[in-house]
Amino acid sequence: MSEVDAGPRGDVTKTDELVEMERNIRRLQEQAKDLNQARHALEGDVRALRKKATRLE
Secondary structure (H helix, E strand, O other): OOOEEEOOOOOEEEOHHHHHHHHHHHHHHHHHHHHHHHHHHHHHHHHHHHHHHHHHO
8 A cells, every 4th residue: 555545636645544653653752752851850850859868968
């Protein structure tokens, strides 16, 4: 199956498979963005805890 099929008027339409792939890509990009934000937040928590631990030593 090709990535695109010719429509009844000769124009190009996306196959269901391609639409699903694009939807999955967008979903994965959103998940990557969320994970990156969480990582940055955790890195900030680690820095704060290390600073606190240094003061307690």
